[in-house]
Amino acid sequence: MFTESFYKKFGSTIKTANIFSFPLIWNENEKRLHFSPSLHTNAIFAHLYLWIFTLSHFVHIVKYKLLKDAVNSTLFLTAFLSSCAAGVTVSILTFKSRETARFWNSLFSFMQKFAGSYWSDSKSKAAANFNRRWLLISNLSDVALNSFPLIVLGHILIFPQHDMHLHNYATRDTVLYKALFQVFSAFMILTLPIFRDELGPSRRQKLERPFRCSDDLGKNVGNLSFVFRSFQLIGKDVSEIVGPFIPLLHSMFGQLAISVGYTLIVGGDSVDGMTTMLFVGLLGTAGFWICVIDAGARLPKASGKALIAWKTEAHLYWDSGQDRRYMGKFRKSCKPICIGYSGYIMITHRTVLKFVQGVIRGTFRIILTFKKK
Numbered sequence: 001m002f003t004e005s006f007y008k009k010f011g012s013t014i015k016t017a018n019i020f021s022f023p024l025i026w027n028e029n030e031k032r033l034h035f036s037p038s039l040h041t042n043a044i045f046a047h048l049y050l051w052i053f054t055l056s057h058f059v060h061i062v063k064y065k066l067l068k069d070a071v072n073s074t075l076f077l078t079a080f081l082s083s084c085a086a087g088v089t090v091s092i093l094t095f096k097s098r099e100t101a102r103f104w105n106s107l108f109s110f111m112q113k114f115a116g117s118y119w120s121d122s123k124s125k126a127a128a129n130f131n132r133r134w135l136l137i138s139n140l141s142d143v144a145l146n147s148f149p150l151i152v153l154g155h156i157l158i159f160p161q162h163d164m165h166l167h168n169y170a171t172r173d174t175v176l177y178k179a180l181f182q183v184f185s186a187f188m189i190l191t192l193p194i195f196r197d198e199l200g201p202s203r204r205q206k207l208e209r210p211f212r213c214s215d216d217l218g219k220n221v222g223n224l225s226f227v228f229r230s231f232q233l234i235g236k237d238v239s240e241i242v243g244p245f246i247p248l249l250h251s252m253f254g255q256l257a258i259s260v261g262y263t264l265i266v267g268g269d270s271v272d273g274m275t276t277m278l279f280v281g282l283l284g285t286a287g288f289w290i291c292v293i294d295a296g297a298r299l300p301k302a303s304g305k306a307l308i309a310w311k312t313e314a315h316l317y318w319d320s321g322q323d324r325r326y327m328g329k330f331r332k333s334c335k336p337i338c339i340g341y342s343g344y345i346m347i348t349h350r351t352v353l354k355f356v357q358g359v360i361r362g363t364f365r366i367i368l369t370f371k372k373k
Helices: 004-019 037-066 070-095 097-118 126-158 172-198 215-219 221-266 273-312 321-332 349-372
Strands: 024-027 032-035
Touching: 004 024, 004 126, 004 172, 024 097, 032 097, 037 070, 070 097, 070 172, 070 221, 070 273, 097 172, 097 215, 097 221, 126 172, 126 273, 172 221, 172 273, 215 221, 221 273, 221 321, 221 349, 273 321, 273 349
Parallel strands: none
Antiparallel strands: 024 032
């Protein structure tokens, strides 16, 4: 259930993104996205410019390496990694725009049907609870996303002759990040409590449930299996569209955090204040990635607990032996819902822990390596 507040803000974000050649157009009446071939052509050219800009950073890395300027070469390495991460993220919306539209439209349709079936009670507070949580997270993310282009613009105005400038002073990428995060945050805000409170072990014991569903969801095994299987298909769709980009983003944000950490710790005295602010903002993008993968890691944990509860507490869920046998067979056909790229990386809590450990170890290793030299 994505509320009118969500659709209004999301639609406004898409319309702003269309100014910068975002290839999907929002239809307010249908609550659907439509693909625009003309905007898609413009988006490809805009994306090509981004990668040309990224290549210029790589040229400067080579230049300062030859001049043996460690500080500037590290600065441009950080800028290069930041531009690569931005380019990979925007590639999802540029080269998989049709798939993205199909997935978002199917997600909107499913949540509308779910709300109509299980949140139809006039006393339901699901919409109010969703608006309160989502608007808070969305507004905070808007402040964070809008502040970074302002820092970049301030760096350009104060140091116009500086070789190192990031592309993100333009609004295009920031608006696209907003659209991605708005859908991601809305999905997580709804999905995790549904697994925890409506499909999981606390469905009957917990009185305060922010997205309380009607009894038809839990008592009817057909409804329960349909909802869980639908969430599995949603997770599979996310993995097919975003999955191939996750290993790239994971490694880029890790290297970005290590480079920024080294620059701020070792080269802090030789870097001006505005550039320091710029790289603190870049370090924040790595923190943002940690929040994203941490939210993704909660999905297999929550869905796994629901599957365990169906086995260990079946007698609390269903009185009918036939229903218990049906759910027993259905449970064996299910696995915890996990997002990632099969064979390379699946996002779990261990992924988050390893990422943080890798950044800390990598930062200290590079510091010790350069100190020995």
